[in-house]
Amino acid sequence: MKRIIIALSLVSVSALAGAAGMPFGGQDSVDDAKALWQAMTNEGLVGDNAVHSRPYKGVPPHGMVLDTIEKDITVNGHTGHVIIKRNYGGKGVDVNKVAKDPKPWLKAVTVMFKRENGYDADNQNWFWAKYKPNGSLHSNPKKMLLAGRVAKGKPAGCISCHRAAPGGDYLFNQ
Numbered sequence: 001m002k003r004i005i006i007a008l009s010l011v012s013v014s015a016l017a018g019a020a021g022m023p024f025g026g027q028d029s030v031d032d033a034k035a036l037w038q039a040m041t042n043e044g045l046v047g048d049n050a051v052h053s054r055p056y057k058g059v060p061p062h063g064m065v066l067d068t069i070e071k072d073i074t075v076n077g078h079t080g081h082v083i084i085k086r087n088y089g090g091k092g093v094d095v096n097k098v099a100k101d102p103k104p105w106l107k108a109v110t111v112m113f114k115r116e117n118g119y120d121a122d123n124q125n126w127f128w129a130k131y132k133p134n135g136s137l138h139s140n141p142k143k144m145l146l147a148g149r150v151a152k153g154k155p156a157g158c159i160s161c162h163r164a165a166p167g168g169d170y171l172f173n174q
Ligand code: HEC
Pocket: 057, 058, 059, 060, 061, 062, 066, 068, 083, 084, 085, 110, 111, 112, 128, 129, 130, 146, 150, 156, 157, 158, 159, 161, 162, 165, 170, 171, 172, 173, 174
């Protein structure tokens, strides 16, 4: 009898840990972000040998010069649409300089990846991440890493701003 009680309490502890999991910035989100970066690297979408699309003049908060590419990719067995926005900046940045040599101006790679149903049903199951050019993650002022459901339930951040995009699909450029 005692053994059964212990087994049951172990189950409920792990169920609780899952339920209380952080919507973003936790270990599971960081692992997902790593797997996504690896898949994008394999597809030539990020990293040293990445393809670039034509840069264009951007608007805040993403940067003064941007380029966007998209594709369907498979991460951990799930295939979904990924949209990659490269954010360029720095003193004197302009579209021509970025077109000629993008690397020195690259500040951040912001990514939306369409996850499986149920990942975040409230927000069309998007996974969000803001990477540095080397694939590590940017963090917010509270030192939370920007990967996962960023920042679900908060008045500012990826989700709250993209929720307001025209068309109701969380996308501005479509
Ligand atoms: C304050 C509003 C705002 C916030 C916060 C924001 N975005 Fe955006 N995002 C935009 C706008 C506006 C565009 C279109 C910009 C453009 O391409 O000129 C955009 C474009 C994008 C795109 C290209 C797809 C599209 O919607 O056109 C991606 C990917 C993206 N953002 C990811 C992110 C991620 C990841 C975060 C959080 C780390 C984030 N965004 C936070 C406003 C925001």
